[in-house]
Amino acid sequence: MNIGHAAKATGISTKMIRYYESIGLISPAHRSQAGYRVYTDDDIHALRFINSARDLGFSVEQMRDLLDLWGDRSRASADVKALxxxxxxxxxxxxxxxxxxxxxxxxxxxxxxxxxxxxxxxxxxxxxxxxxxxxxxxxxxxxxxxxxxxxxx
Amino acid sequence: MNIGHAAKATGISTKMIRYYESIGLISPAHRSQAGYRVYTDDDIHALRFINSARDLGFSVEQMRDLLDLWGDRSRASADVKALxxxxxxxxxxxxxxxxxxxxxxxxxxxxxxxxxxxxxxxxxxxxxxxxxxxxxxxxxxxxxxxxxxxxxx
DNA sequence: GCTTGACCTTACCATCATTGGAAGGTGCAA
DNA sequence: TTGCACCTTCCAATGATGGTAAGGTCAAGC
Incomplete structure (x- = not known):
């Protein structure tokens, strides 16, 4: 799935997807031979997460915290709730x-x-x-x- | 009254006073021989107006409209109320x-x-x-x- | 008269999230 | 092969504000 498709699937513009990658909010996408970004289902999942958080008024830094917690399943619940x-x-x-x-x-x-x-x-x-x-x-x-x-x- | 004094008198930082001048929200202040900005009571009045509007969440463009109406007393009332x-x-x-x-x-x-x-x-x-x-x-x-x-x- | 410190000046740069554009490469269908 | 839709990177702008740097000015104290 290339970036345009990912954008439609998640509601985040291609511009913003690249921006989120550039600031390290999401990890760099894999690239095709031609250098095109390629997105997996997991990537889409993360972008949807970001889209929801953004709609709820979370800042990028706050989303970063949430994504960290998401990745760290062992201690997610309490911290996420507090956040x-x-x-x-x-x-x-x-x-x-x-x-x-x-x-x-x-x-x-x-x-x-x-x-x-x-x-x-x-x-x-x-x-x-x-x-x-x-x-x-x-x-x-x-x-x-x-x-x-x-x-x- | 120089800019620092005007800032204290109105609650707007010197930075922002200069900025408002640069974007034409307020007219350029008179200058002293040395080039210092000099503010009259009328200027202070306008800056206080801006400060209040800002506190009420008006954007610069909206303040511009309000200031226009302020200057145009003949038709102020109804338009200001609508705004x-x-x-x-x-x-x-x-x-x-x-x-x-x-x-x-x-x-x-x-x-x-x-x-x-x-x-x-x-x-x-x-x-x-x-x-x-x-x-x-x-x-x-x-x-x-x-x-x-x-x-x- | 000179020094000091508080003020002033302009001119930049940064922020945050986002959009826009330019210039050029790629993929695919007719 | 042409054309178009897509992709790439890079650069700039937005709005309101804060910061800093390099330099000029003013007033008080010596």
Whole structure:
């Protein structure tokens, strides 16, 4: 199976498959005589694993940990569970934070006429509110896959 | 007021202030004889506005739209409200998506012994689940500030 | 006046996951 | 043989941010 076929079979683009190989997330594929990458069923299995983990918001580094555990069947269960639960907690925290943002925005919008009058608290409050000396700790500017916990290695 | 002072007054790093200038989000600051950037109260006002919008998850492009509306007071209210509500809706959708991910993970973890036995559905289901021919449309791989709506220009 | 240290300047490079393109080689079918 | 779809590697860009290096400036203390 060549890389295009593997991409269709796993939902990961050929670009990303090569990238994952280049960063060592997956082991280098075997090559045909012409130099084409050739994928076995086991490779496909691993790529599907990666695709699922990616859909669940795991970062590449987290996937690396999961794949290590996968390879090390003897100690998989407990560690994987801990990793998954920690990740779930982080996802929930992100979700809460997004909801807070949304609530703030809707609150501002509620006090905005929405007609042609120029005064609108969305604009005014934004500008007026002083940045109080970092009580709100600067969030890592967000991307779901940010590493927030250091996983059990 | 020079850039360091402006940074402390607004909560935006000097790096980012220069960056925002370089991409045209803010107009170029006046310069002192020595070439130092000099900021007026109006500039500080704009930077605070940006800081608040950033905290609410707006992308640079979205902030650009908001700043345009800010400058164009005659039609601000309705457009800003629409922009804010659309953004709020997007934030909620992201939050829901994160919660779905979390729920899936916790569900998998529930069926994982968490002891030394090697079988753990977190691992097994990941790998087994086939990637059904793109029913789940590939999410834009997430960052809160992704442009999802095209704002009223 | 000189030194010191804190600030400023520009210009790069790195990050993370991903996409795009260019330039060239390969496989297969008509 | 031609053509097209696929493959290869390499290089660059994205967005928002952090870092660093090499050099200029300012103000205080001596």
């Amino acid at each position: 998954a639960l920690a990740h779930a907690a982080m996802l929930e925290e992100k979700a809460r934070s997004l909801q807070d943002m949304s609530r703030t925005l809707r609150h501002l919008a509620d006090n905005c006429h929405g007609d042609d009058r120029p005064d609108c608290p969305i604009i005014d409050e934004f500008a007026v509110a002083p940045p109080p000396r970092e009580l709100r700790k600067r969030q890592p500017r967000f991307g779901v896959a940010a590493q927030v916990y250091s996983p059990a290695r | 804010a509500l659309a953004h709020a809706a997007m934030l909620e959708e992201k939050a829901r998506s994160l919660q779905d991910m979390s729920r899936t993970l916790r569900h998998l973890a529930d069926n994982c012994h968490g002891d030394d036995r090697p079988d753990c559905p977190i691992i097994d289901e990941f790998a087994v689940a086939p990637p059904p021919r793109e029913l789940r449309k590939r999410q834009p791989r997430f960052g809160v500030a992704a442009q999802v709506y095209s704002p009223a220009r």
